[in-house]
Amino acid sequence: MESGSNGLIERWDAHAFRPVAPPESSPMMTVPIRADARADRRGRPRPARLYLPALSIVAAMLVLIGIGWVNRWGGASFTSSMSDLRVVVIGPMTVAILAAILVVERLRPAQRRPFFARGYRQDALYTVLNATLVLPLVVALSLSFSDAAQRYLPWIVVPRLEFFPRWAAIALIFVAMDGCNWLAHLANHRIRVLWRFHELHHSQEDMSVLTVFRTHPLIHVSYLIALVPGIVLLANGAVPTALLVAYAGFVAFEHSNTNLGFGPLERIFVSPNYHRIHHKLDGPQDVNLGFALTIWDQLFHRAVFPTEETIRTDTGLPGRPLLVEQATGRPRHLSVLLTQLWGPFRPLGAEGALDDHLLPGRIPVAVDDGERC
Numbered sequence: 001m002e003s004g005s006n007g008l009i010e011r012w013d014a015h016a017f018r019p020v021a022p023p024e025s026s027p028m029m030t031v032p033i034r035a036d037a038r039a040d041r042r043g044r045p046r047p048a049r050l051y052l053p054a055l056s057i058v059a060a061m062l063v064l065i066g067i068g069w070v071n072r073w074g075g076a077s078f079t080s081s082m083s084d085l086r087v088v089v090i091g092p093m094t095v096a097i098l099a100a101i102l103v104v105e106r107l108r109p110a111q112r113r114p115f116f117a118r119g120y121r122q123d124a125l126y127t128v129l130n131a132t133l134v135l136p137l138v139v140a141l142s143l144s145f146s147d148a149a150q151r152y153l154p155w156i157v158v159p160r161l162e163f164f165p166r167w168a169a170i171a172l173i174f175v176a177m178d179g180c181n182w183l184a185h186l187a188n189h190r191i192r193v194l195w196r197f198h199e200l201h202h203s204q205e206d207m208s209v210l211t212v213f214r215t216h217p218l219i220h221v222s223y224l225i226a227l228v229p230g231i232v233l234l235a236n237g238a239v240p241t242a243l244l245v246a247y248a249g250f251v252a253f254e255h256s257n258t259n260l261g262f263g264p265l266e267r268i269f270v271s272p273n274y275h276r277i278h279h280k281l282d283g284p285q286d287v288n289l290g291f292a293l294t295i296w297d298q299l300f301h302r303a304v305f306p307t308e309e310t311i312r313t314d315t316g317l318p319g320r321p322l323l324v325e326q327a328t329g330r331p332r333h334l335s336v337l338l339t340q341l342w343g344p345f346r347p348l349g350a351e352g353a354l355d356d357h358l359l360p361g362r363i364p365v366a367v368d369d370g371e372r373c
């Protein structure tokens, strides 16, 4: 990166040693260097070394886990909850679903790529990370959040209603859970500190079914809100694990490199062709935020339905603000992984200053293809 005499900077891709071409749609690719308010002895502004707001997510995680630990996870068994969630994330059903989707991807790809494309290998690393280290973290967060909600806000739990059938409660929880995921996803795109954790998911240029695992471990803090419907209707029904497996498998499938739309059913369910528009390289990525249902996007005018042009669209982030595996001369998956995980904490200014323009919703890009409703 070089600093210009007018105090503006030009972005360089340090790994490929080439200037990053600005996306055509973005009128401003030179941005002022941000500096810490403090100055050194000579009065020169000192650049910040850390993006401090990102620590608030770490603090939220630690507080939640601390509460759960002190309260012994609300009496729930950590180990049995772990094995329950393990069934969802790496259970035989899920593995079978993932394997089936991998085959469908090869048969009907949206973009042709080698079987061992760099992005695929990187996302395989994220899959291993999720199955090992992230799983206990998610269990701890979920148990702590549920316990804290019931302990400190007991009035949110609706008592057993005799006239309310169990299946209706489960259906309601399922739909409301999807709505909460939509809301948290929107917040991920609108609130800078959350976007810094979510951009990793959007940085993938070789999307595949495994991209569903390409998420920062701390982003799960923002999705805890999706547990609320289940807590509210706790006494009236609980979503069966099988349904959660189906939900997780469905969300994974829509990340696959499969050329598949659902026709009229897309008015209800998210298809791979629909979700790919959410990852569109030069698109406004705060559209098509739905997890399983498209109804939330339609309700809030954020739905863009696929067309022939959007099916094979490139994905990723313009200007590569976060290091991606495709940018390095040689594949260095592990060091790229560590850099990506550190990404939310890197300071604003220099590379991070581009975030101002990349924060979805602020990208001055018009939806010129696809039908927006």
Ligand SMILES: [Zn+2]
Residues within 6 Å of the ligand: 185, 188, 189, 198, 202, 278, 285
């Ligand atoms: Zn997103």
Ligand SMILES: [Zn+2]
Residues within 6 Å of the ligand: 201, 255, 275, 278, 279
């Ligand atoms: Zn996605």
